[in-house]
Amino acid sequence: MASNPIPSSQETPKAAGQTAAATLRQQLRQTGKIVMAPGVYDGLSARLALNEDFNCLYMTGAGTAASRLGMPDLGCATMDDMLANASMIASLDPRIPLIADADTGYGGPLMVARTVRGYIRAGIAGLHIEDQVVTKRCGHLANKELVDETVFLSRIRAAVMAREELRALSEGVQDIVIIARTDSLESLGYEAAIARLQKAIDIGADVAFLEGMTTRDQCRNVCRDLAPTPVLLNMVVGGITPYLSAKEANDLGFRIIIFPAAALGPVFEHVAQAMKNLKSGAIQKPPGNRGVREHFMLLGLKECMDFDAAAGGVSFTRGA
Known part of the structure; x- marks a missing residue:
């Protein structure tokens, strides 16, 4: 960004050939620099952020649930829905890390491992897995149901095992x-929630997320109590x-801040008004x-034309 007073990772150089996860x-x-990630949910919102x-x-x-299914965030999006969407977004610029929601991992340890392998092979840089039941809901709705701590930790352990298998290969x-x-903060309290996160860190989680x-x-x-782990x-x-x-x-010590509604909120407001006007x-x-x-130029029209010409194509010799 042209001018940014926020101490952020926006200036991070990317080594040639470096994977998004490594970046x-x-x-x-x-x-002292926070990773700032705007929420995107489709190709258009991702392009505008890039x-x-x-x-x-x-x-x-x-x-993703709203754009692909037209539904609220109630656990209806499947692993295939989420992976397909994340894979497309990650492919737009593989140099830029994409952190993607992976909900509960979509089942038991075998399903969590399948999810993690799919995300890795799609070039996704990071994912988060939570301790709600599979029929989950948005973390900012009330009365969320949790799985036992042992089930949550089995999800994290499965994720770590799947990652280590692919690393070795x-x-x-x-x-x-x-x-x-x-x-778990809402129903179990702060101390129990911190204990869950610390146990997840102990078995290989890289970042903690207290919702x-x-x-x-x-x-x-939370930043103080889980230091030096990034939160x-x-x-x-x-x-x-x-x-x-x-x-x-x-300043409080967070290492990543995500803004999930950065694109979704304006769509609700402005597209709804456009429909009323129409x-x-x-x-x-x-x-x-x-x-x-x-509008097409914002979506990469020039780059597509240049690529076609470099490959010997003639579709755009007279422009577009």
């Missing part, structure tokens, strides 16, 4: 950052966690005075 690990090692030079993206599960090339998420914090003290304490902050505007800017989160018969004006061609 994310490099970003996490940068002391055009603003974000150096990490987050694929939101709620946004590829001599360390295939990798993914495993983020352990707990939704549903309701006070700034909880935000401050992720889920900044859901309109959710139950107090709003923190990326700078405030960085229904009422109002004249439709190009947003931002941009026409069809300009």
